Amino acid sequence: MPRKPLEPPFTIEYLSILDSDGNLDTALEPEIAPADLKRMYRAMLLGRRLDERMVRLQRQGRIGTFAPIKGQEASQIGSVFALRPEDWMVPSFRETAAMIWRGWPIERILAFFAGRLEGGQPDPDQHDLPITIPVATQLPHAVGLAYAARYRGADAVVMVYFGDGATSEGDFHEAMNFAGVWHVPVVFVCQNNQWAISIPLKKQTHSRTIAQKALAYGLPGIQVDGNDVLAVCAASREAVVRAQAGDGPTLIECVTYRLGVHTTADDPTRYRSEEEVRAWERKDPLTRFVAYLEKKNLLEPGLEEAVDAEIARAVAAFEAMAPPDPLAMFDQAYAELTPALQAQRAEVAERLKRPEPEKPGAEPPPSPPMRGQRKTSRWAS
């Protein structure tokens, strides 16, 4: 009847390959083709520049509320890089860079944040789910997709994104548990950006790491420097290979930082200090990757201008979109319009035919007389 540590012991690893000072651990350096390194940097830069542009577009009222990714580019591109097109990507609402990598046109992402339904439609052959807003609720979908892929005999892997706040939600724990029990090919990518709006990580969980939560569900977890694109890439590749080989799900905690606002409706000066933000700015994922690429002579001249021009073209395409057809709100509610929806659609169509009132506050037309009004003394009693 001994009392002793269980064997083998539970362990959690931390992985860092390229640190914020540009030091490289060559023994751990992942093999990435030069062309891919260039693509990754371009995607990270595009993510950063688009982010800045979208904040301005929101301030100008040209799009609505938007959740910036600034600071999290390495976590997104390092992980999504490990996927093949036939794999599945399940975003939350702060994955702009990863979504563009997966082929979402920038103008469609802009449309989404401009309140247009068209922004949620992936291409017919694209293995991506649209943005999910309720925190952590997309995690069970990823597990179901992975189950279905395996059921149909496909070798697709599903990568699902969420933040540190999501790890407090029941759906996170349920999804990890289901994934463990079903042993399905899911890679859980937590972008631990330290803040869930105003709630810091220490108020979110008493765990030393988020990665260790995987152990409770019988799956491997790893904590990586989320601002180190090489480390994120190495961990993600390992997880994807594991999933493809039938060895089940993995949780990757990318330790990163949200340098900007939670959303454009947020004011982070209410809850965090300038010093903290400045300290994380020194760990910027782009800065160290630029230094790494410079040493390899892989920096392309004029890249910033090219990226800005791509963004400008997308903004122009977004603003040239035809105005939304109000009647389309009745489409896609069901496979076919129900009789009630047919009637409601006809009602709106009729209303839209009439001219708008001259100006707000103008006298409304007099009500038509009530038709079929029946006098009955019983109703009065």
Added chain:
Amino acid sequence: MGKLNMVKALNFALLQEMERDADVLVMGEDVGIDGGVFRVTEDLHRRFGARRVIDCPLAEASIVGTAVGMALYGLKPVCEIQFSGFAFQGFHQIENHAARYRRRSQGRFHCQMVVRMPFGGGVRALEHHSESEEQFYAQIPGLKMVIPSGPRNARALLVSAIRDPDPVIFFEHKALYHAHREDVPDDVETLPLGRAQVAREGHDLTLVAYGAMVRVALEAAEVLRAEDGVETEVIDLLTIAPLDRETLVQSVGKTGRAVIVHEAPRSFGPGAEIAATIMGGAFLSLEAPIRRVTAYDVPFVGFAREKVNVPDVGRVVAAARETLAF
């Protein structure tokens, strides 16, 4: 198949649909080797194996949530929630996602899935095992809400629900599971969703009911004929949403009087929508205010007091007489 009770009839529907379509899966708590706590999934595990009849961890949100993911991939999961009283732990997956994915993705994805759950009182069960919560689902755009009233229509409606391209909430009344047997044909039978049935024809009064209340309404109609000489029409809704407005309006257009019977609490219940529908379509035919015979607006009362709360024949007959005498 001969005469089957509702449990066997539902089981037969699942069996036939799983044989017909390899994309149909069954998932939930105890649905595998145990065959479900009410035995609706009996023997499916043996026939189709653990990959298609999935004993899930005990978590409603992920039973529904993973089913959403499967449906997005193209499978057709049929989830069992053990009791409707526990479905609220998965409600967000139904409302936030199953009901909305077609819209959100502009038709790129949709959720062809069924969420079955036993509901209703009259079975001497504890709290969360006896309630009627159809109003929560009937109100959600993007969902369909089906409630059969007997073995034969339960089988046909479940087949239709599984084949329907939209997510369907399928309520099974526990008191009906073993209440009676009906002939259920061997050949697959379907019933259109969104269509009510006239369970009994009459011209003096319309009783609108669904689920276990259909039998209550039919018995009340017998009493009204025997004791009052009144010919009552009984409408069995079968589908709560989308509501079959045409059948309701047609019936009350003929009878001029309507009493709605349901087990859900009265305020903001299905009866309110049914009454508004009748008012909108048959106002000029109405001879009396529409009455509702329902559970009262109280939380669970315990089965020792349930008889007072759940509508019975006496309450329906009394409401009908008041309506007729108005």
